[in-house]
Amino acid sequence: MVSxxxxxxxxxxxxxxxxxxxxxxxxxxxxLMCVELxxxxxxxxxxxxxxxxxxxxxxAFALLVMGFAAAEVAVGLALVVALYRKKGNIQxxxxxxxxx
Amino acid sequence: MPSFSAGLWENLSxxxxxxxxxxxxxxxxxxxxxxxxxxxxPWTKAEKHKWALPTLAILVATLGLTLATPNGLGFxxxxxxxxxxxxxxxxxxxxxxxxxxxSQNVLGALQEHTVEYYVLILLGTSGMLFMCGAVDxxxxxxxxxxxxxxxxxxxxxxxxxxxxxxxxxxxxxxGAFSSGILLYGISLLFAATGGVTTNxxxxxxxxxxxxxxKNLLVYSGVLMVLVGLCFKVAAVxxxxxxxxxxDGAPTPITAWMATAPKAASLAVxxxxxxxxxxxxxxxxxxxxxxISAASMILGNVAAIRQQSIKRLLAYSSIAHVGYxxxxxxSKDAQAGAQAVWLYMLSYLVMNTGAFAxxxxxxxxxxxxxxxxxxxxxxxxxxxxxxxxxxxxxxAGIPPLIGFFGKxxxxxxxxxxxFTTLVVIALLTSAVSAYYYLEVVKQMYFKEPxxxxxxxxxxxxxxxxxxxxxxxxxxxxxxxxGPQLLKWTDDIRWFEKEAPKAAVFELPGK
Numbered sequence: 001m002v003s004x005x006x007x008x009x010x011x012x013x014x015x016x017x018x019x020x021x022x023x024x025x026x027x028x029x030x031x032l033m034c035v036e037l038x039x040x041x042x043x044x045x046x047x048x049x050x051x052x053x054x055x056x057x058x059x060a061f062a063l064l065v066m067g068f069a070a071a072e073v074a075v076g077l078a079l080v081v082a083l084y085r086k087k088g089n090i091q092x093x094x095x096x097x098x099x100x
Numbered sequence: 101m102p103s104f105s106a107g108l109w110e111n112l113s114x115x116x117x118x119x120x121x122x123x124x125x126x127x128x129x130x131x132x133x134x135x136x137x138x139x140x141x142p143w144t145k146a147e148k149h150k151w152a153l154p155t156l157a158i159l160v161a162t163l164g165l166t167l168a169t170p171n172g173l174g175f176x177x178x179x180x181x182x183x184x185x186x187x188x189x190x191x192x193x194x195x196x197x198x199x200x201x202x203s204q205n206v207l208g209a210l211q212e213h214t215v216e217y218y219v220l221i222l223l224g225t226s227g228m229l230f231m232c233g234a235v236d237x238x239x240x241x242x243x244x245x246x247x248x249x250x251x252x253x254x255x256x257x258x259x260x261x262x263x264x265x266x267x268x269x270x271x272x273x274x275g276a277f278s279s280g281i282l283l284y285g286i287s288l289l290f291a292a293t294g295g296v297t298t299n300x301x302x303x304x305x306x307x308x309x310x311x312x313x314k315n316l317l318v319y320s321g322v323l324m325v326l327v328g329l330c331f332k333v334a335a336v337x338x339x340x341x342x343x344x345x346x347d348g349a350p351t352p353i354t355a356w357m358a359t360a361p362k363a364a365s366l367a368v369x370x371x372x373x374x375x376x377x378x379x380x381x382x383x384x385x386x387x388x389x390x391i392s393a394a395s396m397i398l399g400n401v402a403a404i405r406q407q408s409i410k411r412l413l414a415y416s417s418i419a420h421v422g423y424x425x426x427x428x429x430s431k432d433a434q435a436g437a438q439a440v441w442l443y444m445l446s447y448l449v450m451n452t453g454a455f456a457x458x459x460x461x462x463x464x465x466x467x468x469x470x471x472x473x474x475x476x477x478x479x480x481x482x483x484x485x486x487x488x489x490x491x492x493x494x495a496g497i498p499p500l501i502g503f504f505g506k507x508x509x510x511x512x513x514x515x516x517x518f519t520t521l522v523v524i525a526l527l528t529s530a531v532s533a534y535y536y537l538e539v540v541k542q543m544y545f546k547e548p549x550x551x552x553x554x555x556x557x558x559x560x561x562x563x564x565x566x567x568x569x570x571x572x573x574x575x576x577x578x579x580x581g582p583q584l585l586k587w588t589d590d591i592r593w594f595e596k597e598a599p600k601a602a603v604f605e606l607p608g609k
Contacts, residue, residue: 008291008317015284022277031273038280045287049295058295061238065283068245072276075249079256079272082265092273095266098344 007048015041028083028090032076039069115174118181118233121165121189125226128158129219137215148213152562155200155218159225163193166229171595177299178236183591185233187441188367191448192228195360196221198452201562202352205463210350212258221356224250228364235375237286237298237325240368244282244332247361248275255349255357267348274331274341282328288321300376308379322383325372326391332365333421336394346414351462354410355455358417359448366424366440374433375594381431388429393524395422400528404535409458409470412535413451416494419532420447423506423525426513437593439509442584446493446505446577453570454490456563457483473539475548484543486571491536493574496529501577508585 014037021034043062050058084090116123132151143150166189173180200221207213227247234240252275256268290298292314293306307318327338334342346354377384399419406412424443430436460483461472476484493502506529513522 004291011284011287015280018280019277022273022280028269028273032276035273035276035280038277039283042280042283042287045284045291049287049291051295053295055296057298058290061290061298064238064242068242071249072245072279075252076272076276079252079265079269082256082259083269086259086262086265092269095269097263097266098270098347 002048004048004052007044011041011044011048014038014044026091026093028076028080028092031092032073032080036069036073039065111175115179118169118172118174118179121162121169122226122229124158124162124165125222125229129222129226132215132222133219145211145213148215149204149208151213151215151218152200152204155222156197158222159193159197159200162225162229163190163197166190166193173235173595175239177301178239179230179233180235180595181233182595183593184367184370184437187437187588187591187593188232188363188444189229191363191441191444192225192232192360195356195363195448195452196225196228198448198456198566199352199356199360201566202355202452202456202459203350204562205560206350206352206459209463210258212350217254217257220250220254224254225360228360231364232367234368235300235371237289237300237303237372237376240372241279241283241286244365244368245279247364248279248332251353251357251361254353255345257350257353261348263348264350265348267345271341271345278328278331278338281324281331285321285324285326285328288317288324292317292321300372303376304378304380307377318380319383322377322380323387325377326384326387329365329369329372330391333362333369334418335391335421335425336398336418337391339395339398339418342418343411343414346417347408347410351410351455351459354413355452355459358413358451358455362417362421363444363448366421366428366444369425369428370433370437370440370593373428374436378433385429388425389518389521392422392425392429393521395419395425396525396528397422400531400535403532406535407469407471409468409473409539412470412539413454413458416532416535417451419528420494422528423509426518426521426525427509429518429521430512430516432512432516434593435512438588438591439512441588441593443505443509446501446574449570449573449577450490450493450500450502453486453567453574454494456567456570457487457490460563460567470539470542473542474546475543477544479548483567486567487543488540489571489574491539495533495536497533499578501574501581504578504581 018034018037018041021037022031025031025034043065046058046062046065050056080090083095087094166186169181169186171181200218203217207217224247227243227250230239230243231247234243252268252272255271256265258264286298289303289307292310293303297303297306310318331338346357349357373384396419399415399422403412403415403419406415424440427436427440427443430439462468476487489500493500496502496506510522510525
């Protein structure tokens with residue numbers, strides 16, 4: 001059996017890549033992908049620990065998270081399309097009508 | 101072993117009486133989207149405003165059903181109905197009712213009435229109702245997201261306006277980011293229990309007993325959940341989306357976002373920190389104190405230099421969240437929940453009132469900037485008086501209802517020993533009086549920018565009732581304060597019981 005610390009390390013790395021991507025990348029689509037990475041890092045934890053304990057609670061949770069991720073992407077892509085129609089690009093640096 | 105569908109059916113038929121209000125909202129919203137809108141009531145675009153009335157009827161029915169729901173715990177100990185649930189559910193539904201009442205004129209003027217707008221409000225409300233009763237991190241997470249997805253769309257609802265889309269985009273990206281943090285925190289806590297449970301009551305027992313090598317897991321999990329929830333209530337330093345989202349959203353949605361989702365998120369706060377992490381208070385008290393103080397200070401100070409009334413109210417709502425977190429910090433969960441509820445009730449009334457006035461002025465192409473309030477005391481004496489009352493109440497000046505809420509909350513915090521925080525709260529309240537009174541000064545002591553020959557457009561009846569009722573409540577509310585206090589004393593905000601959550605064994609083990 002894989003050591004649980006290894007699972008935690010991998011999932012933390014995945015999550016950190018996601019966080020770094022959200023903070024560094026400026027393209028709205030790439031930011032969306034990085035958010036998915038963060039969710040999947042959590043899924044990895046949920047499934048690994050549920051498997052270790054022999055329960056299905058965590059696995060059901062992970063399935064629901066995947067469903068939610070799809071819904072979130074649907075809303076996110078709709079917003080990206082609306083933004084693209086209005087602005088002609090999807091760089092988050094260039095949305096700056098609101099400030100103060 | 102029963103099949104999956106049989107198990108689902110058994111659970112549902114056993115516990116369905118806890119969620120009739122949610123079912124009503126969801127079924128009604130779905131029916132509105134499909135057969136009703138396209139076949140049975142094919143109203144033209146100009147007639148879509150008729151949807152407001154059925155929506156209001158559904159929300160009022162939901163309010164009735166909510167009050168009639170029996171107390172108890174259901175759905176494998178994932179959803180619980182008790183005083184906290186019902187109290188905050190009522191606030192959420194009231195907030196949604198007010199938002200629908202205010203939407204009429206704005207959407208009419210923009211020719212943007214669609215059935216989806218009302219459907220999203222209903223679905224978002226059902227998410228909030230689930231949030232109030234969620235006692236498992238699974239239900240907490242998904243109900244928060246059900247609410248948030250609806251709000252993202254509503255913020256970007258005016259899709260022909262760059263500002264609205266931009267607000268929606270910013271809110272969405274930060275909201276999705278925060279939900280990633282929240283979920284990762286939940287998964288760490290789940291890992292710390294050894295992959296057994298996400299139930300708050302059980303987490304509370306198990307997390308306090310974990311071995312030393314798992315302390316880091318628990319600590320970072322609790323902090324990440326705290327960060328994720330702070331994003332949802334817009335507490336400093338996780339508030340940066342709030343002013344932009346409030347500013348760009350359609351104004352009725354701004355009024356809604358400032359009240360109903362806040363009430364639901366605070367219910368989650370109370371539930372998670374006072375039930376789930378109660379034994380871990382050493383881990384989260386200090387960070388939450390810092391967040392609360394920072395929200396009060398930054399919210400109030402940043403509001404001073406705002407030119408737009410919507411941004412001003414956004415920053416002031418950040419400050420009000422800072423005050424309400426004092427109630428979450430209280431070690432006496434019962435009194436804390438009561439104080440937060442009373443504060444939220446007064447905040448709901450006075451904030452909605454203030455937004456109603458802003459929305460009325462916006463219908464005439466002004467009201468966005470604070471300068472637009474110049475000379476309002478002469479042009480609309482009654483409206484200006486109502487706005488004066490709402491602003492004074494937001495500032496917490498006695499004898500208005502805002503003072504009552506603040507007084508009770510601060511009193512509780514002093515009793516609990518958070519004297520420093522209360523001193524900060526009092527000082528920043530004084531700061532807040534400055535910027536609220538600045539608007540009052542514009543209304544009464546400045547001449548109007550243009551000579552007032554403009555037509556005095558009649559207000560739509562909903563908004564007129566709403567402003568009148570809110571104003572009356574704000575003025576006479578304090579008189580009923582003692583009764584309200586006595587009445588809420590009798591509510592058992594947290595039912596203490598610890599039935600076992602279901603743990604499903606894997607067949608192979």
